[in-house]
Each structure stands twice: as structure tokens, then as C-alpha cells.
Amino acid sequence: MTRAAPPAPLPAASREFLSALEGTFPRARLLSSPAELAPFESDGLTAFRVSPLAVVIPISKDEVVAAVRLCHRHRIPFVARGSGTSLSGGSVPVAGGLLIAMNRLDRILKVDPVQRIAIVEPGAVNSAVSRAAAPHRLYYAPDPSSQPICTIGGNVAFNAGGAHCLKHGMTSNHVLGITAVLPDGELVELGGESLESVGPDLTGVYTGNEGLFGVAVEFVLRLVPMPETYRTILAAYERIEDAGSAVASVVATGILPGAMEIMDRLALEAAEAAVHPGYPKDANAVLLVELEGEKAGVESDFARLGEVIRASGAREVRIARTPEERMLFWKGRKSAFSAVGRISPDFLVQDGVVPRSRLSEALGEIEKLSRSHGIRVANVFHAGDGNLHPLILYDGREPGALDRAEVLAGEILRLCLRLGGSITGEHGVGLEKKAYLPEMFGETDLGVMRRLHRAIDPLGLSNPGKMFVAGASAPVPGQRGAHPLEKAGLISRE
Amino acid sequence: MSAAPNSPRTPQEVASAVRDTPHLIPAGAGTKPRLSQPPPGFAVLDLRGLTGIVAYEPGEYTFTALAGTPLSEIASALARNGQHLPFDPPFADSGATLGGAIASGLSGPGRYRYGGLRDFILGVRYVTGLGELALAGGRVVKNAAGFDLPKLFTGSLGRLGVIVEASFKVFPQQWAHATVVAQFPDMPAALEAMARLVTSPFDIEGLELEPPGTLSVRIGGSAETFAERLPRLEGFVGGRARRVTGGEEEELWRGLAPRMPETPSRVLAKVPVTPRAIAELDRDLGAAGAARRYSAGGSVAWVDWPAPAGELAGLLAARGLAGLVIRGDCQTPLIGRTRGDLFRSRVKAAMDPAGRFPDF
Numbered sequence: 001m002t003r004a005a006p007p008a009p010l011p012a013a014s015r016e017f018l019s020a021l022e023g024t025f026p027r028a029r030l031l032s033s034p035a036e037l038a039p040f041e042s043d044g045l046t047a048f049r050v051s052p053l054a055v056v057i058p059i060s061k062d063e064v065v066a067a068v069r070l071c072h073r074h075r076i077p078f079v080a081r082g083s084g085t086s087l088s089g090g091s092v093p094v095a096g097g098l099l100i101a102m103n104r105l106d107r108i109l110k111v112d113p114v115q116r117i118a119i120v121e122p123g124a125v126n127s128a129v130s131r132a133a134a135p136h137r138l139y140y141a142p143d144p145s146s147q148p149i150c151t152i153g154g155n156v157a158f159n160a161g162g163a164h165c166l167k168h169g170m171t172s173n174h175v176l177g178i179t180a181v182l183p184d185g186e187l188v189e190l191g192g193e194s195l196e197s198v199g200p201d202l203t204g205v206y207t208g209n210e211g212l213f214g215v216a217v218e219f220v221l222r223l224v225p226m227p228e229t230y231r232t233i234l235a236a237y238e239r240i241e242d243a244g245s246a247v248a249s250v251v252a253t254g255i256l257p258g259a260m261e262i263m264d265r266l267a268l269e270a271a272e273a274a275v276h277p278g279y280p281k282d283a284n285a286v287l288l289v290e291l292e293g294e295k296a297g298v299e300s301d302f303a304r305l306g307e308v309i310r311a312s313g314a315r316e317v318r319i320a321r322t323p324e325e326r327m328l329f330w331k332g333r334k335s336a337f338s339a340v341g342r343i344s345p346d347f348l349v350q351d352g353v354v355p356r357s358r359l360s361e362a363l364g365e366i367e368k369l370s371r372s373h374g375i376r377v378a379n380v381f382h383a384g385d386g387n388l389h390p391l392i393l394y395d396g397r398e399p400g401a402l403d404r405a406e407v408l409a410g411e412i413l414r415l416c417l418r419l420g421g422s423i424t425g426e427h428g429v430g431l432e433k434k435a436y437l438p439e440m441f442g443e444t445d446l447g448v449m450r451r452l453h454r455a456i457d458p459l460g461l462s463n464p465g466k467m468f469v470a471g472a473s474a475p476v477p478g479q480r481g482a483h484p485l486e487k488a489g490l491i492s493r494e
Numbered sequence: 495m496s497a498a499p500n501s502p503r504t505p506q507e508v509a510s511a512v513r514d515t516p517h518l519i520p521a522g523a524g525t526k527p528r529l530s531q532p533p534p535g536f537a538v539l540d541l542r543g544l545t546g547i548v549a550y551e552p553g554e555y556t557f558t559a560l561a562g563t564p565l566s567e568i569a570s571a572l573a574r575n576g577q578h579l580p581f582d583p584p585f586a587d588s589g590a591t592l593g594g595a596i597a598s599g600l601s602g603p604g605r606y607r608y609g610g611l612r613d614f615i616l617g618v619r620y621v622t623g624l625g626e627l628a629l630a631g632g633r634v635v636k637n638a639a640g641f642d643l644p645k646l647f648t649g650s651l652g653r654l655g656v657i658v659e660a661s662f663k664v665f666p667q668q669w670a671h672a673t674v675v676a677q678f679p680d681m682p683a684a685l686e687a688m689a690r691l692v693t694s695p696f697d698i699e700g701l702e703l704e705p706p707g708t709l710s711v712r713i714g715g716s717a718e719t720f721a722e723r724l725p726r727l728e729g730f731v732g733g734r735a736r737r738v739t740g741g742e743e744e745e746l747w748r749g750l751a752p753r754m755p756e757t758p759s760r761v762l763a764k765v766p767v768t769p770r771a772i773a774e775l776d777r778d779l780g781a782a783g784a785a786r787r788y789s790a791g792g793s794v795a796w797v798d799w800p801a802p803a804g805e806l807a808g809l810l811a812a813r814g815l816a817g818l819v820i821r822g823d824c825q826t827p828l829i830g831r832t833r834g835d836l837f838r839s840r841v842k843a844a845m846d847p848a849g850r851f852p853d854f
Contacts, residue, residue, distance in 0.1 A: 114689045115768045116791075137693050159638045172642060173613045182837070190834040194766035195793035198818035199854060200654060200841065201599065201612050202834045204645025208638055228695035248553065254576055254666035294697040296719040353634045357553045385636040422637040429639055440639055445628045448845070449641050455844035456837070467640070 014053055014096060017074040021056060021098075024066050029057040029104075040081065040099050044146075045089035045432055047348070047402055052079070052093035057101045061121075061179075061217040067100055068215055069185035077461045080215040082123060082151030085144075087349050088430025090158050090210055090466055097464075100215060102153050108132045111223070117176065117193055118221045122153025129221060138223040141168040144426070145334045152219055159208030161426025163259040163333065166384035167292075168224070170426060172207040177220030180206060182213065183457035193220050210428050211463030213456050227292035230258070231302040232326045235314035236283035240264050240379075243285040244360035246312035247383040250289060251356065253308055255301045258292040260384035264363075266343070267336050267378040267391070274339030277332030280316045287314075287383070288329055336380040337391065344376070344393035346402070348409050352416030353425040356386040365415050366390055373408045387425035388416070414439065429467045437467065501543040505560075505619055505627055505658040511539055512656060512850065513625035519852055520656040522562060522591030526598050526820045528827045529651055533852045541593055544658060547571055549633070556616065556633060558661040561593025568592060577664045581605040581614060584752040593657045598820070599649025600764060602751050603700040603712075606790040608665065612648040617661035620647060623654075623846025633661045646841065649818075651827060653852055654845040668714030671699065672724055673743050676733035678707035681776055685792070687732055688769060692791050696727055702750045703788040705776055709733065710750060712743075752796045754821060755785070761799040761822030763806060763829070765815055767792065778809055803829065828854055 010018075021030055031037060032054040042049045053076070058064045064080075071078045077097035084091050093099045106123035113136035118129050126147040130139040143162035144150055150160070156178070160171045168174070177191035191203035206213055237243045243262050250260065263271065265284045271277055279286050289305060291298045309317055320326035332339075340347050354362040363379065366388070370377040378391040390412055394405040413423045413436045423429070423436045438446060450468060454460075502508045512518065518537040521530035532538050544562035552575035559568055565579075565586035572578050582602030583595040596618070601610035617631030620643075630643035647657055678684040684707040691701060691711060700712035711731055713723060720739070728735045738746055754762055767775060769792035779786045782805070785798035797817070799806045803824035810817045810830030817830045838854060 112770075113693050114770055116692055137695070159642070161636060161638070165636060167608075169609060169613050170636065170638070172645065173609050186836060188834050188837045190837060192766070192833060193768045195605070195790060196601070196610065196764070196766040198599070198649060198764060198766060198816050199828050199832060200650040200838060201645040201648045202837055202841070204612055204648065205642050205841070206837075207645075208642050225693055225695055251555065252553065254669075256666060294695060294713075294715075294723065296722045297697055297715040300716045300719050353632075353636050355551075355554050355556075355634055357551065382636070386634055387636045421634045422632045422639050424638045425634075425636040426638050433639075437639060440632075441629065444626045445630060446640075448622055448626065448628045449630070449643070451847075452641060452643075452841060452844040455840040 013074060017070065017076050018054060020070050020074065021054060024063065024070065025056050029059070031055040040084070040093060040101065043081070043084040043086045043089060043091045045087055045092070045430065048089045048092045048431055050093045050095050052099040053096050055099045055101055057104055059104050061105070064100065064105065064215055064217050065181045065185060065187060067098065068181045068183065071098055071461055072183065072185050072459070075459060075461070077464050079463050080153065080211055082154035083125070083149045085146040085150040086154060086158060086430060087351070087427040088158070088424070088432040090428050090430035091154065092431055094464055102151065105217070106151070111136065113138060115193055116223045118223055120152055120219050120221060122151060122216055122219065124152050126150050126152060126155060133223045137226050139226050140174065140221055141224050142171045142174055145337060152221070153216060156207050156216060156219060157209065157211050158428035159426065161382070161387065163261055163382060165382065165426070166260060167256055167258045172204055174222045175203055175207050175219060176222050178203050178206050178216050179218040180214050180216040183459065183462040191220065195222065208428070210430065210467045212453055212467060214462050229295045229298050230290060230292050230326055231298050232288065232290045232320040232329050233305065233309060234279070234318045234329050235287045235309050235312065236280035236316040237285040237287065237313065238315055240285035240363055241360045242313045243287040244363060244383065246287055246309060246314070247359065248357065249308050249312055250305065251384070253304055255291070255305055257289050257384060259288065259290045260382070261288040261333050262286070262379070262381055262383040263333060263336060264379040266376060267340070267380045270339040270343045270378060271332035271336055273342040275331050275335045277328050279332055283315065288333060333380065340378055340391050340393065344395070346394050346396040348392040348394070348405050349427070350388065350390050350392065350409050350412050351425050351427040352388050352413050352421060352423055354386045354388065354416050354419045354421040356384070358419045359383060359386055362388060362415060362419055366412055369408060369411050369415070373404065375405060375408050382425070385425065386421065410436065431466055434467055434469050438469070501540045503543045505544070505621070508539070508541070508544065508656055508658050509621045509625050509627040512621045515539070517850060520593070520597070520652045522594035523564070523589040525585040525588045525590040526594065526600070528819045528821050528824070529598050530594070536852060539656065541591065541656070548659065552577065555664050556635060556661060557664065558617070558633060558659060559592050560659050561591060561657045563592050565590050565592060565595060572664055573667070576667050578667045579614060579662065580608050580665045581610045582751060583611060592660060596647055596657050596660055597650055597652050600752070601790070603702055603747065603789055606701050607699045612645050614662050614664070615644045615648060615660060616663055618644040618647050618657055619659040620655040620657050623848055623850040627658070631661065635663045651854070653854055654842060655851070668699070670717040670720070671712055671714045671743055672720045673710055673712045673738045673746060674724065674728050674731055674735050675738055675746070676709045676711070676731045676735040678709065678733045680707050681705060681773055683707055683733070684709050685769060685772060688792055691731065694730060696730070700747065701791040703792060705780065705786065710746065712747065750787070752789070755798040759801050761801050761803045761806060762820045763797045763799060763803070763817045763822070764820060765795040765797055765810060765817040767795050767815065771813070771815070775813060775815070778813070782809065826854060
């Protein structure tokens with residue numbers, strides 16, 4: 001279980017910083033006692049746990065700017081956090097640093113149907129944006145599985161994905177403008193309200209910065225019209241490879257589905273136990289394909305899709321006849337991560353990407369690795385994108401189990417790289433995968449990224465320790481925490 | 495003027511040319527002349543020798559090509575497999591290259607539906623101002639590892655580095671297209687129709703507005719669906735509408751792509767706009783004798799300006815708008831009220847610390 005950092009008197013610099021914070025934030029929105037800090041110690045990557053020096057809860061853009069400027073003046077590292085759903089440890093606090101909790105900065109400032117945009121604060125919850133846009137028959141397309149709770153700020157910082165990236169792209173394809181406070185307290189406006197821009201795409205490079213470029217305080221998001229109709233088909237297979245080949249066949253038709261998802265047997269069992277979606281019993285894989293758009297077009301595509309699926313060796317094919325049935329098909333998929341809790345006390349999620357044509361090969365290799373390591377792996381993935389989500393199951397109470405799970409996770413990432421893919425499709429590098437970034441990129445490639453990081457955050461104060469392994473050329477963090485956190489004794493693992 | 499480097503044929507040759515030249519600007523086919531025009535004392539690095547499709551697996555819907563590869567060559571290779579870059583990169587017919595398309599950041603009418611060049615670029619190999627040959631992004635359709643430098647290079651105007659190779663995702667081509675062209679009495683009426691269209695459930699592939707009030711609304715899909723969809727769309731759009739299909743339709747959209755003004759002295763500029771800003775901007779532009787068209791659902795104005803470009807800069811700045819001069823005389827191609835200048839200058843300092851490429 002959690003081992004708290006040994007209590008020690010606060011350094012004078014920290015005490016000074018805290019009293020400066022007290023001048024800006026009322027007591028109710030400045031937390032510093034161990035009990036108050038506990039809920040902020042970890043995020044969706046529960047294996048990591050760090051207690052910050054303090055937490056502030058700003059309710060205005062100005063308060064965020066003030067907090068960052070104070071951090072800069074006092075050389076205190078800071079981490080902005082939304083709902084803490086990061087699966088890569090992206091919002092794990094820094095010991096001795098400030099955690100800026102963005103949840104109360106959650107207003108949807110404007111929905112403009114003529115320009116098809118929403119202007120929102122970073123703490124706005126993903127699905128709240130779509131709810132606000134719904135009266136205009138518009139919605140916000142990126143749909144990470146955690147969308148009922150995750151915030152736009154976190155989505156943008158980590159360039160979140162979701163099941164519908166295949167057609168709509170990732171978060172960065174839906175962010176038009178960003179107002180951000182840079183790590184030294186300068187406020188910048190990037191992009192704007194137009195779909196187009198001139199000059200280098202600064203909004204694009206800011207998106208997915210993993211919190212290293214300061215704290216964004218406002219976004220202009222692009223909204224898209226709600227499709228007139230959806231057609232969702234579910235196919236059950238004896239062999240997961242057949243489901244993989246079905247995806248290739250669908251892609252080859254030239255039909256562009258909104259989403260194509262696969263779940264394997266273990267993931268199906270978990271989903272069934274948790275939310276009872278009623279998926280076909282004893283299937284070894286289920287493929288979900290969804291078409292969306294104008295009725296006539298979707299019906300015509302759906303006829304072609306049906307032929308392809310029927311010819312793909314599916315054991316059973318179901319078609320959602322009502323919106324409720326469609327939601328049930330999706331419920332099993334979207335709750336897969338939390339459902340795995342029903343069959344395992346702990347799990348790690350990876351989100352490596354492989355070229356789509358090598359999906360079956362990757363699945364076969366993962367199965368082999370699972371067997372040779374003696375660790376169960378459940379698979380749910382965005383098949384249309386080649387974005388895998390192997391869930392590596394372990395029991396944290398068993399000594400060494402997490403370490404063994406991490407070794408397997410690393411082998412899966414290397415497999416993705418060997419097949420020509422990426423170590424992360426949508427969860428980001430964060431704390432979790434930073435050791436693998438140098439396996440994907442060469443020294444020069446990373447050198448340029450680090451130089452860019454240093455140009456924007458010379459003191460290394462903004463979410464330090466994420467994305468990059470500390471090294472000679474890395475920015476020097478403001479205080480402690482320069483060292484791998486565990487070695488410094490600052491974190492402990494479940 | 496520095497000595498002009500030889501025309502490099504490999505990424506490594508580009509890197510050494512960059513290292514050997516104190517001040518340079520990369521250029522492709524020169525179809526967007528202001529963007530590759532060297533400031534005094536800068537050499538031009540000609541990338542037309544750096545050509546070829548490096549990887550293309552149709553089943554993956556991705557390709558990788560060297561920066562000097564003509565877009566038309568890529569388009570033909572893709573079309574043989576029923577695929578395309580749906581954002582219609584401009585000036586492909588005039589010989590525009592892939593690298594130039596990225597560095598200019600321009601997209602055509604097709605960007606309306608699925609996004610612009612920035613939304614399709616996956617990876618980039620580039621040479622920094624220090625002469626380093628580096629890679630960012632990847633070759634798979636989804637990737638969140640490291641900073642998104644491929645997006646940063648989109649619109650970088652040859653000022654952050656030399657793009658030597660890039661990877662893109664591509665989409666299946668539509669089986670067929672059809673267009674409803676609707677005439678409205680004036681801009682407000684056309685803008686009102688456009689506002690209704692953008693929230694409608696029609697799967698619109700292109701939406702172009704030409705003064706005084708012509709809207710072209712494009713749909714795609716299998717041709718047999720058009721019999722049902724076109725009358726419905728036509729009824730919804732209103733105005734004096736006519737349907738255009740087949741070869742005539744393709745011709746219509748070729749004509750709607752951005753093009754150089756015929757008179758050589760006239761300026762061509764891209765101006766990002768929003769539908770709400772169009773009515774007033776259009777009055778100003780019209781009064782100044784500019785020809786103009788509003789592309790991609792009113793998100794870009796293509797402005798054919800009578801010159802000099804400086805006056806356009808003033809007009810845009812007064813309206814809080816920025817612009818990019820693609821052809822014409824002006825001190826820098828970026829004009830009007832640009833945003834994020836501080837952030838951009840820090841990015842520039844990281845990518846080109848010695849100032850080997852021109853400033854923005």
C-alpha cells in the first residue's frame with residue numbers, strides 16, 4: 001500500500017511560497033494538509049503516487065496566471081490537473097511542487113452554431129461540451145472512453161483520442177485556438193476561431209505537449225454536425241485473427257466507418273460481468289463497426305458493409321435496431337477498462353499503435369508474450385487505427401507483480417516499434433512510457449524536442465518529469481524531483 | 495548574396511547544404527512565389543531534386559514521400575488505388591511539391607469535411623537551422639509520442655527548418671460527386687443559407703461562397719444515392735438552385751480551387767476568416783477592387799488584390815485579421831494581426847538558433 005514520504009520540516013523556500021499563495025487563494029481553495037492532498041496524489045495510472053506541496057483550485061483565468069507566476073518567481077514546479085484520468089501518469093504531482101486543480105474552471109463560455117465552435121475553459125468535461133452543443137444539432141467529436149468525467153484541458157494536453165478517431169481524427173484535429181499561460185507567466189493566444197490559420201501551426205504543436213508548455217486556460221473547439229443516422233454492426237468470431245482480417249476487408253472497400261473496434265475474449269468476459277451488454281456468449285472476439293452520416297449514404301454503405309462482414313467468417317452478426325441497442329453495443333466497449341476490475345485487482349493499459357495491415361500479427365505476438373510471461377492480457381482496441389489497448393492484468397498485492405507486468409508492457413511497446421508503429425496512440429508518454437521514447441526516436445530527434453522544451457520552459461517548472469527521461473540536456477527542475485522519483489524516495493507503489 | 499548550394503538529391507545532402515550555407519531559404523517549384531522568395535543575403539535551396547515516393551502501401555492508407563515530389567505524382571499514385579488527399583492541396587496542377595504544400599500550409603475546398611493538411615500529416619523528416627537531420631511524428635495513422643512537430647512544420651514557411659520527407663494518411667476517394675449551385679440576391683442571403691447548411695445533417699464535402707451570392711454545395715457517395723439526396727439538399731439550400739453532376743461538376747470544382755490572378759501585378763493572399771466576419775470584410779474588399787472567394791464553409795478568404803500588398807495588410811490589421819501573401823511585394827509574407835508571436839519566436843529560437851533561415 002501507499003507509503004507516505006517521510007515527514008520532514010518544509011524548506012524555507014516552500015514556506016515562503018505557501019505564504020505567497022495564501023495572499024492569492026482563500027483557505028478553502030488552497031490545500032496543504034496531508035488529508036486534503038491525498039485525493040490528488042495519483043491519476044489513472046494508479047501505480048504512481050506522489051504528494052504535492054500544495055493544491056490550489058483556481059476559479060478564474062487570472063488565478064491560474066497568478067499561480068504560475070508565483071511558481072516561476074519562487075522556482076516551484078507545477079502540474080495542472082483536470083479529473084486525473086490520465087492513463088500515462090501525465091497528471092501525477094511533483095514532490096515539493098504545486099498542483100493546480102482545474103476542475104472549477106469549467107465554464108462553457110460560448111457555443112456559436114454559425115461558426116460551429118465552442119469556447120470553453122479547461123476544466124469543462126468532454127461530454128458537457130457535446131451536451132451544450134446539442135440544441136444546435138452539433139457535437140464535439142473526440143470521445144475518449146472517460147468522456148463523462150475527463151476534462152478538455154487534459155484532452156488537449158495529451159491529445160486524447162477515442163473510438164471515432166478513424167473518421168474524425170484526434171483531439172488536435174478539433175482544437176482551433178488556445179489561450180495559455182507559458183511557464184514564465186506570459187499569456188499567449190494561439191490560433192483563433194477560424195478553421196484555418198497562417199504561419200506555423202502553433203495550436204497544433206501546443207496540443208499534446210503533456211503539460212510541458214505551461215497551462216492552457218481557454219480553448220476554441222471545433223464542433224461538427226450530428227450525423228443524421230448511425231448504423232452499428234456487431235460480429236462475433238471464433239478467432240481474433242478473423243476479426244482483424246475483417247477490418248482489413250472493410251478498409252479495402254473504401255467505406256469510411258466512424259469507428260471499428262475489437263474486443264477479445266477476456267475483455268468480453270469483463271464487460272459482460274460489469275455492464276451486461278449481452279455480447280454473443282463464448283465468442284473469442286467481437287468486432288464493432290459503426291457507420292454514420294446522411295441516411296441515404298449510410299444505408300448504401302451499410303449494404304456493402306453487411307456483405308463484407310458476412311463473408312468474413314463471423315459466427316454471429318447483430319445489427320443495432322434502436323438507439324438503445326446501439327448504446328448497449330458501445331457500453332460494453334467504453335466500459336472495458338473499468339470492467340477489467342471485475343476480473344483482476346490491478347491492470348496496466350498500453351496504447352501502442354501498429355500499421356493496420358499488421359494487426360493480426362501484433363495480436364498473435366501479444367498472445368505469445370502473454371503466455372511466455374504467464375500474465376493474462378485482455379485486448380480491446382481501435383482496430384481501424386491500429387491502436388492497441390492491451391490490458392495487462394496483475395495483482396498488486398503479489399510482490400513483484402507490478403514489475404513483471406511492466407516488463408511485459410515494455411515488450412509490447414517494443415513489438416509496436418518493431419512493426420513500424422508508435423508507443424502511444426492517444427494516452428501520451430507521461431511518466432509511464434518516457435523510458436521508451438528514446439527507442440522510438442533517435443538522439444537528434446529528441447535533442448530538437450528538448451531544445452524546444454527548454455526554449456519554452458527554461459527552468460523546467462511545468463509538469464517536469466513527464467515525456468522525457470531526465471538527462472544531461474534536460475531542463476533542470478526547479479527543486480527536488482530531478483531524479484527518478486523512486487530513487488529519491490519520493491514515491492511509493494501499490 | 496551567399497553562394498547558391500547545389501540542388502540536393504538526398505536528405506543528407508540537404509543537411510550538408512544547410513550546414514554550408516549561412517543564410518538560406520528552401521524552395522520547391524515556386525508555385526507560391528512570395529513564400530520562397532529569399533530576403534537580401536539569403537540563398538535559395540532548390541529541393542526539386544529531392545523527389546520520389548519512399549513508401550506507399552495502399553492497404554495502410556498512408557504514404558511517405560520526399561519533399562520535392564510533385565503533388566501531381568502523388569495524386570496519380572493514390573488515384574490508381576482509389577485514394578486521395580481529401581484537402582485538395584492547391585497549385586498541384588502547376589507543379590507544386592509536397593514540401594511546399596506543407597510549408598505553405600494551404601488547403602483547398604476539400605478541407606471543409608475532414609480537415610486540412612495539418613489534419614493529415616503524420617510525420618516529417620527535417621533539417622534544423624543547425625544542420626541536424628531529425629525526425630518527428632510517425633508513419634502510422636495515430637500517434638501521440640513526443641511534440642507534434644509535423645503540425646508545427648505546417649505553415650512554417652521554410653523558416654523553422656527544411657522539410658525533406660513527410661508521411662501522410664490518405665482517404666478513399668468518393669465513388670461520385672454532385673453539386674448544388676445556388677444563387678442568392680446578396681451576401682447576407684447567401685451567408686444565411688450557409689449558416690443553415692453548416693449545422694444541417696447533410697454530408698457536405700465542399701461549401702464555397704462567391705460574391706455576390708453564389709453557394710456551391712458538394713456532396714459525395716455512391717451515385718445511386720444522389721436521386722434521393724440532391725432534391726432534398728436543393729430544397730434545403732433555397733435560392734435559385736441548379737444541380738451539376740459528372741464532368742461538368744469536376745470542372746466546376748477545379749475552377750473553385752485557389753488560383754493565381756491572371757494579371758501579374760495583382761496580389762494573391764490567404765486570409766483565415768469566420769462566417770460572422772465575412773459580411774463586413776467583403777464590403778471592404780469589394781470597395782478596394784479585390785476579387786475574392788470564401789472557401790471551406792467561410793473559413794478562408796482567397797483574396798485577389800489590386801496591389802500594393804501593404805494596403806491589404808492595413809485593412810486586415812484594422813479588422814484584427816491575419817493573412818498570408820502568396821504572391822506580391824511585401825516585407826514578410828505574414829501580414830495583418832498575427833497571433834502567438836511570442837510563442838512563435840521561442841519556437842524559432844529552438845529550431846533555428848543561429849538564424850540561418852529568414853525570420854517570420
